[in-house]
Amino acid sequence: MASFNVKASILNVRTAPVENFIDKGNVIAKLFKNAPFESVDEKINKLGTWYQDANNHWVWGEGLNPTIIKKSLKQILYPSWMLELCIPQLWMHSKGKGVGVAVIDTGINPSISNLKYNTDIFYSYNKTSVLDSFGHGTHCAGIIGADHNSNEIFGVAPESHLTICKISEDDFISENDTIRYAEAIEWCNEHDFIHIISISWGSIINNGATLKRIQDAINDAARKNKIIICSIGDASQFNDPGPVYPAALKNTISIGVIPIPPRLYSFINDSLTTITFGNEIKSYSSTQQPLVLSGSSQSNAIIAGIVALFISKNNFRYDFDKVKTMLIKSSIETDFNGKKLPVLNGNLLLNNF
Structure with a gap:
């Protein structure tokens, strides 16, 4: 403003x-x-x-x-991706007030005054702290819910309520530890104030029992009207199908990044819902300073914020199909190197809100 x-x-x-x-x-x-x-x-x-x-x-x-x-x-105000997605216009309808967003990631920096989160209720795989020493979780949380200040960092849904779920200390968890996805989602399912579960993470998982438990947790979340939004994962080349999990499982909204050859790609497979901006997105680092990062993680956080705006604007009358349909109808099939991908469009978002 x-x-x-x-x-x-x-x-x-x-x-x-x-x-x-x-x-x-x-x-x-x-x-x-x-x-x-x-x-x-x-x-x-x-x-x-x-x-x-x-x-x-x-x-x-x-x-x-x-x-x-x-x-x-x-x-003066807005980064280009926010303008392209018509976020300031969407704010005329809602800024996400009352919507609970769980951020399953590496935790959060507790010292950032304009990044509010639930300090009393949280999940951590180590049972002790959600302190983020790596920075990925803080960065994604800022994209979703930071309240603007003079350093030009904007959250898409600044009036949403963040709940932190820590599953790792850095950007990798071993396959033996991927059960943490299920544990974090199961924890979220116990809390009615959580409406969205944002997972800007993805892992290769071959263990059938682990995949089943994650899918069961996701299905339970869907029954409880929680929207699970997952990064589809970053690839090293265009049109790599992956897949990574939990984005490739049913009852998830899977988000990719707009490709920027030759350095920025996400996996492309049948689970993809839409793609959006993810290049050089500014948010907070683990040290509280502004930091620019790129990837489908950032794209996923943007979509989680947009869904929070949608839920609040619609007075919490929503379900998984309604949210997914809104995103699909708000996307335009765009050609990338002979492959058509759905790209989220700001004007269509306005029409479908």
Whole structure:
């Protein structure tokens, strides 16, 4: 958001920008000189720049204090991926208030003041602490739920409630330890305040008993109306099918990253729901400093935040099929090296919210 003061004696408040000031049909109110105006978005037409507040009210930019309007609001505030996905516009409907998101990962840095999480209730494989010494969990948690401050880090759903589930100290768990996926999901299933389970992780699992227990935990989560969103995993080359788990299991929403040859790919297989931005996403590191990372982990965290907005906006009237259908309908089949992949589209998201 950005704050302005009205410089004109009287400034019309409209339901939408107009191409001609003679058109008074959509004027709904007036602002007087020095009145405050909080802007969340902007549009440009032949009359100049128009600014919109959180209540979908529009004013002409030339009527605002020019000492504040030094730079495009979008340039000041939002990273490009947020603009492409229309996140500021989605915030006019919801910022994820009341939605519980469990982050199954490496834990969290507890010192980040604008990254709120449940400090009293958590899961940790070691039964002691969710302290994140590696940083992956903190980074993903920030993408989902950080409240913006001056370092230009934004969470997609800043009013959601994060619950931390720690399954590892670093970016790898052995196959013997992959049972932790099931244990963490089972723990989440015991808590009604968790609506989304975000897993920006993936492992190769060959043990049938382990896969069955993870699938059973996922199925139980689905019965309890918990949405499990999983990274489909990062690949070393384009069109590698993988698979990795738990994304390849049933009753999950599996998220990939938009490919950037020759360095950024995710696995591609029948479990894929959609792909989205995941290149150079800024969030927090384990040391509390801003950090840019890339991968399907970041893409997955973005989608978890978007689903939190969707659930809150729809007053918690949702289920797995409704959420998955929303994401599919909001995606456009796009050609990548002869392979068509579903890419999440911000304008379609707005239409399907």
